[in-house]
Amino acid sequence: MATAAVQAPPLREYPVIPILARDAMAGSRPYPASEKMNEALGFPGKLVDGWREKAVLKIGELVAKNRGLRVFLDACVHCGACTDKCHYFLGTGDPKNMPVARQDLFRKVYRRYFTLGGKLFPKLVGAEDLTESVLEDWYRYFNQCSECRRCSVYCPYGIDTAEITMAAKEVMDSIGVGQKYTNEIIGKVHKIGNNLGLPGPALKNTLETLEEEVKEETGQDVRFPLDEKGAEVLVVTPSADFFAEPHVYSLVGYAKVFHAAGIRWTLSSHASEAANFGVFIGSQAQMKAIAGRVREAALELGVRRLVVGECGHAWRVAYSFWNTLIGPFDFLDSRYPVPQHICELTYDLIERGAITFDREKNDAHVVTFHDSCNVARASGMGGLPRGQFIIPRAVIRAAANHFHDMAPETIHEHTFCCGGGGGLLTDELLELRVKGALPRMEALQKVVDEHGVNFMATICAICKAQFAKVLPYYKFDMGMIGGVHQLVSNAIRLGRND
Amino acid sequence: MAINVAGKSIETDEEGYLTNLGDWSEEVANEIAKAENVDMSQNHWEVVNFLREYYNEYQIAPAVRVLTKAIGKKLGPDKGNSKYLYELFPYGPAKQACKIAGLPKPTGCV
Numbered sequence: 001m002a003t004a005a006v007q008a009p010p011l012r013e014y015p016v017i018p019i020l021a022r023d024a025m026a027g028s029r030p031y032p033a034s035e036k037m038n039e040a041l042g043f044p045g046k047l048v049d050g051w052r053e054k055a056v057l058k059i060g061e062l063v064a065k066n067r068g069l070r071v072f073l074d075a076c077v078h079c080g081a082c083t084d085k086c087h088y089f090l091g092t093g094d095p096k097n098m099p100v101a102r103q104d105l106f107r108k109v110y111r112r113y114f115t116l117g118g119k120l121f122p123k124l125v126g127a128e129d130l131t132e133s134v135l136e137d138w139y140r141y142f143n144q145c146s147e148c149r150r151c152s153v154y155c156p157y158g159i160d161t162a163e164i165t166m167a168a169k170e171v172m173d174s175i176g177v178g179q180k181y182t183n184e185i186i187g188k189v190h191k192i193g194n195n196l197g198l199p200g201p202a203l204k205n206t207l208e209t210l211e212e213e214v215k216e217e218t219g220q221d222v223r224f225p226l227d228e229k230g231a232e233v234l235v236v237t238p239s240a241d242f243f244a245e246p247h248v249y250s251l252v253g254y255a256k257v258f259h260a261a262g263i264r265w266t267l268s269s270h271a272s273e274a275a276n277f278g279v280f281i282g283s284q285a286q287m288k289a290i291a292g293r294v295r296e297a298a299l300e301l302g303v304r305r306l307v308v309g310e311c312g313h314a315w316r317v318a319y320s321f322w323n324t325l326i327g328p329f330d331f332l333d334s335r336y337p338v339p340q341h342i343c344e345l346t347y348d349l350i351e352r353g354a355i356t357f358d359r360e361k362n363d364a365h366v367v368t369f370h371d372s373c374n375v376a377r378a379s380g381m382g383g384l385p386r387g388q389f390i391i392p393r394a395v396i397r398a399a400a401n402h403f404h405d406m407a408p409e410t411i412h413e414h415t416f417c418c419g420g421g422g423g424l425l426t427d428e429l430l431e432l433r434v435k436g437a438l439p440r441m442e443a444l445q446k447v448v449d450e451h452g453v454n455f456m457a458t459i460c461a462i463c464k465a466q467f468a469k470v471l472p473y474y475k476f477d478m479g480m481i482g483g484v485h486q487l488v489s490n491a492i493r494l495g496r497n498d
Numbered sequence: 499m500a501i502n503v504a505g506k507s508i509e510t511d512e513e514g515y516l517t518n519l520g521d522w523s524e525e526v527a528n529e530i531a532k533a534e535n536v537d538m539s540q541n542h543w544e545v546v547n548f549l550r551e552y553y554n555e556y557q558i559a560p561a562v563r564v565l566t567k568a569i570g571k572k573l574g575p576d577k578g579n580s581k582y583l584y585e586l587f588p589y590g591p592a593k594q595a596c597k598i599a600g601l602p603k604p605t606g607c608v
Contacts (some may be wrong), residue, residue: 031513046521184605185606193607194606195605195607196558196605196608197558199556199557201556202557202558202560205556205564206560206561206563209561209564214568221543238607239607240606240608242561243561243562243592243604243606243608244561244592244608245562245580247607247608248561275606286564311607352602425607428512428513428515461606462607465607
């Protein structure tokens with residue numbers, strides 16, 4: 001809200017492990033979903049009678065079905081390697097935001113009901129009953145994990161902590177304890193087709209406005225086609241790309257790439273969303289229903305290729321899960337990656353000389369790249385090892401002269417979450433978001449000081465919205481954040497394909 | 499939650515967005531603006547009125563480029579940009595102006 005007085009922690013020259021601040025974030029609590037929002041997803045509207053027994057049954061169901069989850073719950077030896085790897089812990093100092101401690105909120109309940117030691121001697125093995133106060137801790141602290149999986153990179157057992165957060169959210173949804181931001185949005189996708197609730201006619205109007213604007217700026221008829229049957233490529237992108245700044249500048253970039261390369265493409269009003277918040281709440285059923293729209297649109301429009309725009313977790317879902325959720329894709333052109341990331345597509349065109357740039361048009365920008373967690377730690381690109389790190393940077397370097405990476409321990413698979421991922425990009429969690437951005441802001445400050453960096457490019461709609469909001473808290477200009485295809489848009493030569 | 503306007507209680511959600519869009523009136527807008535520390539000038543009203551017109555036609559707030567273009571036409575090209583909109587609505591034109599205009603909050607990665 002307008003008067004929210006959130007203070008950013010001071011940037012430190014040498015980041016060190018913070019002094020513990022017990023319960024510092026105990027007051028951080030997202031708004032609960034309304035009954036209507038929960039019921040629209042098939043969840044109980046509010047906390048059900050007999051919730052404890054039902055929650056325990058649900059945990060049993062999850063660990064029986066998901067062997068990975070069971071291993072992650074059993075294997076932790078509390079070595080502590082993860083403790084100082086979480087941006088929320090580093091930014092808040094709340095010990096329950098140490099990944100091991102946060103996951104133990106779930107693990108101790110699992111132990112109580114599903115392990116012999118926990119059943120017989122709960123106190124000896126750190127097992128605990130699922131009480132109201134434990135459930136309250138779950139709601140508060142599992143909504144302080146952005147499922148970024150940085151801690152997992154450092155875990156000697158390879159425990160995927162995000163899986164535990166997702167399981168906790170799945171259990172909570174199953175007993176009527178849903179979170180408003182994610183559940184309201186998923187409902188909108190089912191009903192209208194995108195996170196914003198942007199209906200077809202509004203989308204059409206928005207795209208027409210963009211066509212007019214780009215025509216005024218460039219003199220070229222760069223098109224933003226919607227629902228065009230027979231197009232070669234269907235682009236599925238976050239609806240924020242239609243709606244918000246800086247996101248929209250990347251959408252303009254995609255359109256210019258297709259224009260310059262002479263590829264017929266289209267957007268879809270049925271699948272007008274790449275984001276898939278089903279993954280954030282750990283729900284396979286929601287993920288499948290959301291992704292299903294993409295398959296339906298691709299078949300209906302008769303496209304031969306599927307391309308995903310700049311959205312971090314959407315690329316994880318597309319790259320890692322689409323095949324099982326909505327495959328097989330035997331109707332698509334197998335000469336191209338299925339699905340393909342917009343950066344892969346642009347990179348391929350650059351490599352083949354099909355698009356070229358006037359790099360000096362980006363000379364006002366000294367650029368760095370923020371690796372988005374889901375792209376960095378849960379996907380690949382271009383079929384080459386570490387392609388998800390190499391390709392976006394190669395696209396930036398093709399479009400801009402000045403590029404500097406941030407410190408190695410803060411990029412690639414070590415990247416820090418922007419602080420707003422995993423379904424936490426909501427105003428009532430602003431304090432958490434500002435504090436969680438601390439490690440990234442410290443790394444950014446270094447390249448600002450050393451190289452005069454003034455633009456941080458990224459390929460995720462959440463990162464863009466989160467940084468646009470929190471950068472000013474750290475005395476940076478909100479215009480410093482933008483998309484990789486925003487840089488492409490600035491510098492691409494449009495040629496004579498109009 | 500609720501706000502009081504001329505002795506009448508008007509229901510809002512947790513964040514102060516109107517629950518029933520039909521409850522909106524200029525007095526209600528002024529009351530919400532006051533709570534947001536926004537001093538409503540004629541230019542603020544131009545934005546709010548455009549949001550309401552657009553919402554009536556499309557059931558959604560306009561995208562930022564649509565809004566800046568329309569405001570540029572109405573108030574002059576030097577005001578047709580989001581920097582100017584942020585001057586009017588410091589918490590962000592999309593969310594704060596929508597709240598004052600009585601529209602639902604834009605959701606998603608915005």
